[in-house]
Every structure is written in structure tokens, then in C-alpha cells.
Amino acid sequence: MTTELSADALSGLLEQARKDYQDLAGRGLSLNLTRGKPAPEQLDLSADLLSLPAGQRTAADGTDVRNYGGLQGLLEIREIFAELLQVPVGQLLAAGNSSLELMHDCLVHALLSVLPGAESRWAGQERIAFLCPVPGYDRHFALCERFGIEMIPVPMTAEGPDMAVVERLAAEDPAVKGIWCVPKYSNPDGVCYSDATVARLAAMSTAAPDFRIFWDNAYAAHHLTDEPAEIADLLAACADAGNPDRAFVFGSTSKITFAGAGVAFFGSSPANxxxxxxNNAKRSIGPDKVNQLRHALFLKxxxxxxxxxxxQRALLQPKFESVARILEAELGGTGLARWTDPKGGYFVTLEVPDGCAxxxxxxxxxxxIVLTPAGATHPYGDDPRDATIRIAPSYPGLAELEQAIEGLAVCVRLVGYEQQAS
Structure with missing residues (x-):
């Protein structure tokens, strides 16, 4: 990645970088780019939810949404998201506000009860492992750590996880029970899985009969361009390949309406x-149907x-464009960084020289300037190259974001040139 420099040129660049950093540190900034939260202006777009359901007490089928029951969720909200998540309505559940909660529960239930197609519950087995495409989502990794599930890193490519590695590991090791996937505008690098990758995931041989793809389609509708990405239908591909129970599909409205008061979804085979x-019937008598109804009325x-x-895009796109513009202006041609130009989702991945992140x-x-910890994009917080930094542009105002990215570029130049000079 680095560009060859003469000793004199490097000395001059390092001296300037040190001066720039001293100026940066003297500004008294307090900026935070740690998490991909919707900005207040994005949340304001859904303000009408607060006045709904405006006295309406019943769903389309006559269900009194104020009462117990309805574990599968309201039909009208499932009908809206079935198409977006590529799940038949009858195989889609609408739950509480968090898809992460659903992923957590699926892991717990798999540990404590027998999955369709399984020989025993996971907790009774000596070792459980998951394949983890990297860079990836830190909260997926945190769930594995929470339950003592071994994480095996798999490199990402421009078409999704390296399928040669995935296929080999899944076929040879019966302890490998699943893989984490963010298939559209992946967190954090913005990759969209190719049709070939989806087909191979659906059809590959697995040593574990109860292997599951945790398909976290968090950014199904989160486009940043006029050409929305489309991904193949994993659930249909699994059924066609003779592995109908392989896919667990997750999604939510967390970055569509209110992050703290949305609706989450689970889709899979009828058996799953x-x-x-x-299993959920043991922990709940039903989800928040009032919230599901207000979402159905609001989104239609x-x-x-x-x-x-x-x-939402009108608010987000200028921020992502500013990140790209500033990184190019400040770091382009230096050989000190590469970065992604995502077509959707919530993150930009910045790659710096090995040993610098x-x-x-x-x-x-x-x-x-507070950033997500280096290593968060890898299992156990360990990026072997120490090179990946996740940028979350969504929450700060545009002026604050630009200040933060300019400051980040100063830090990259300082650390990069220091490394070259050492």
C-alpha cells in the first residue's frame, strides 16, 4: 500500500504531519464516530409513528392489539416486509424491536433444544464453532463470545465470503454449526453477495446436519445510489438445493423508523x-402488536x-459523499490508506498500513475523535494485520463529520509516516 519516498521527502512529510496533529489536538474537539446510529433528523422522518395507531385497537384480522397472543406477529406488517426480506409471508415472524435479540434467542434455543435436522442440542456437544467473514459485525462476534462459540475467521471478497474456504471448513468439521452473513451492503465493507455466492452457500456440503446460515439482512432497503443492489433469494435457493432448513433470515426496521422502537423479523423454513x-412461547405470550400496527399504518x-x-437516503448520501471526498483529498496518492465506496448500508471501511490501526x-x-476500537471488525477483537478501521458517518451532523474525517486523515498521515521513518 505504501509509496516509496526519499529520506528527505519522508522527513518533510513527517514534520508537516506532526504540525498538523498538534493543531488538531489543540482544537479541543469532542467528536464520536463509534456506532452506526440514525441521526435525529433521520428519526424525525418517522415522527408520525408517535401519533399512531390513533385510537385503532384492532388489526386487519380483528385481533385486539392491546391483548395477549399473536406470537407470529400481525399479518399486515409481515406482508409489507415479506417482499423486502425475500421470505414468504407464512414463513415470516414479526417480533420486538431488535433483530439482534432474535439472533441471540436463536443461539440460545439451539444450545438448549434440538434444531430440526439435529442429532442433539448444541450445549451437549464438546465444541461449537461459527464461520465469521472478516471484516465483520462486532455484535455477531460478541454473541459467540457470550456463549463460548469458537469463531473461525473467513476472508471477505468482492462477492462475499471466500467460498472455497467456507466450503472446506463446513465440509470437514462437524463442530462448524453456522456462518454469520450480512449479505447486502455488508457491515463494514459494503459488499453485496453475488448470486454465485448465495447458490454455493445454499448447496454446499456440511459435516454438521444442523448447519445454519445466520442471514442478517440488516440493510435490505438501505440504498445510497439510484441503482439499488439486489441479492439472490437465499431461502428459495436452500429449498431448491435440498437444504430447506439451512437459512435463518433476520431483518428489522431499526434503521428505517425508530432504532429503539422498531419491529424485527425472522424468516425460515416452516420447520424452523x-x-x-x-421455544418463544415459553418466554413470551406475544410481541408488541400496538407497535406493529402503527408501523403497518405508517409504512402502508x-x-x-x-x-x-x-x-433517509437524502440525509445519508451527502455524508458518505463527504467522507469519500475528504479521504481522497487528504490521503489519495499517499499510499497510506484505502477505503470503501459503499452503495448502501451504514459504514465505510478504512484500511491503513499493517500495524497502524x-x-x-x-x-x-x-x-x-472517538472511533470504533481497532480490531472490532474481527473475532475476539483481534485484527491480525492491525489495519482495519470502521467509520460510521450516519450520526454526526455534516460539519462535525467533516471535521472528524479531516482529523482522522491527519492521524493516518502521522502514524503512517512515523512507521515509515522508524
Missing amino acids: VQWLLA DADGVRAHMER KEVVRRAAEAG
């Missing part, structure tokens, strides 16, 4: 849906979701 419903249909997400994050924090 019945398995989850039976799949086209209503798309129109709403265009309004932690120091860049440390220097940024000392200058008042």
Missing part, C-alpha cells in the same frame, strides 16, 4: 419457524418503505 415459535406497503428510505485510533482519541 415452528421450532422458534414453540413495500413501496411505502422504499419511498421512506429515499428520504490501533495507533491511529489512539491518536485520534487523544485529539478528541
Whole structure:
């Protein structure tokens, strides 16, 4: 990645980088790019939810949404998201506000009860492992750590996880029970899985009969361009390949409406849906149907979701464009960094020279710019190359974001040139 420099040229660049950093540290900044939260302006787009359901007490089928029951969720909200998540309505559950909660529960239920197709519950087995495409989502990794599930890193490519590695590991090791996937606008690098990758995931041989793909389609409708990405239908591909129970599909409205008061979804085969419903019946008598009804009334249909997400895009796209513009202006041609240009989702991945990410994050924090910890994009918080930094542009205002990215670029130049000079 680095560009060859003469000793004199490097000395001059390093001296300037040190001056720039001193100026940065003297500004007294307090900026935070740690998490991909919707900005207040994005949340304001859904303000009408607060006045719904405006006295309406019943769902379309006559269900009194104020009362117990309805573990599968309201039909009208499932009808809206079935198309967006590529799950038949009858195989889609609508739950509480968090898809992460659903992933947590699926792991717990698999540990404590027997999955369809399984020989025994996971907790009774000596070793459980998951394949983890990297860079990836830190909260997926945190769930594995929480339950003592071994994590096996798998490299990402421009088409999704390296399927040669995935196929080999899944076929040779019966302890490998699943894989984490963010198939559209992946967190954090923005990759969209190719049709070939989806087909191979659906059809590959697995040593574990109860292997599951945890398909976290968090950014199904989160486009940043006029050409929305489309991904193949995993659930249909698994059924066609003779592995109908392989896919667990997750999604939510967390970054569509209110992050703290949305609706989460689970989709899978009929057998898996019945398995989850039976287990969930022990922990809940039904989800928040009032909230599901207000979402159905507010969003109306799949086209209503798309129109709403265009309004979200109008707020987000300028931020992502600013990140790209500033990184190019400040780091382009230096050989000190590469970065992604995502077409959707919530993150930009910045790659710095090996051995520099932690120091860049440390220097940024000392200058008042807080970033996601280096290593968060890898299992156990360990990026073997110490090169990946996740940028979350969504929450800060545009002026604050631009200050933060300019400051981050200063830190990259300082640390990068220091490394070359050492």
C-alpha cells in the first residue's frame, strides 16, 4: 500500500504531519464516530409513528392489539416486509424491536433444544464453532463470545465470503454449526453477495446436519445510489438445493423508523419457524402488536418503505459523499490508506498500513475523535494485520463529520509516516 519516498521527502512529510496533529489536538474537539446510529433528523422522518395507531385497537384480522397472543406477529406488517426480506409471508415472524435479540434467542434455543435436522442440542456437544467473514459485525462476534462459540475467521471478497474456504471448513468439521452473513451492503465493507455466492452457500456440503446460515439482512432497503443492489433469494435457493432448513433470515426496521422502537423479523423454513415459535412461547405470550400496527399504518406497503428510505437516503448520501471526498483529498496518492465506496448500508471501511490501526485510533482519541476500537471488525477483537478501521458517518451532523474525517486523515498521515521513518 505504501509509496516509496526519499529520506528527505519522508522527513518533510513527517514534520508537516506532526504540525498538523498538534493543531488538531489543540482544537479541543469532542467528536464520536463509534456506532452506526440514525441521526435525529433521520428519526424525525418517522415522527408520525408517535401519533399512531390513533385510537385503532384492532388489526386487519380483528385481533385486539392491546391483548395477549399473536406470537407470529400481525399479518399486515409481515406482508409489507415479506417482499423486502425475500421470505414468504407464512414463513415470516414479526417480533420486538431488535433483530439482534432474535439472533441471540436463536443461539440460545439451539444450545438448549434440538434444531430440526439435529442429532442433539448444541450445549451437549464438546465444541461449537461459527464461520465469521472478516471484516465483520462486532455484535455477531460478541454473541459467540457470550456463549463460548469458537469463531473461525473467513476472508471477505468482492462477492462475499471466500467460498472455497467456507466450503472446506463446513465440509470437514462437524463442530462448524453456522456462518454469520450480512449479505447486502455488508457491515463494514459494503459488499453485496453475488448470486454465485448465495447458490454455493445454499448447496454446499456440511459435516454438521444442523448447519445454519445466520442471514442478517440488516440493510435490505438501505440504498445510497439510484441503482439499488439486489441479492439472490437465499431461502428459495436452500429449498431448491435440498437444504430447506439451512437459512435463518433476520431483518428489522431499526434503521428505517425508530432504532429503539422498531419491529424485527425472522424468516425460515416452516420447520424452523415452528421450532422458534414453540421455544418463544415459553418466554413470551406475544410481541408488541400496538407497535406493529402503527408501523403497518405508517409504512402502508413495500413501496411505502422504499419511498421512506429515499428520504433517509437524502440525509445519508451527502455524508458518505463527504467522507469519500475528504479521504481522497487528504490521503489519495499517499499510499497510506484505502477505503470503501459503499452503495448502501451504514459504514465505510478504512484500511491503513499493517500495524497502524490501533495507533491511529489512539491518536485520534487523544485529539478528541472517538472511533470504533481497532480490531472490532474481527473475532475476539483481534485484527491480525492491525489495519482495519470502521467509520460510521450516519450520526454526526455534516460539519462535525467533516471535521472528524479531516482529523482522522491527519492521524493516518502521522502514524503512517512515523512507521515509515522508524
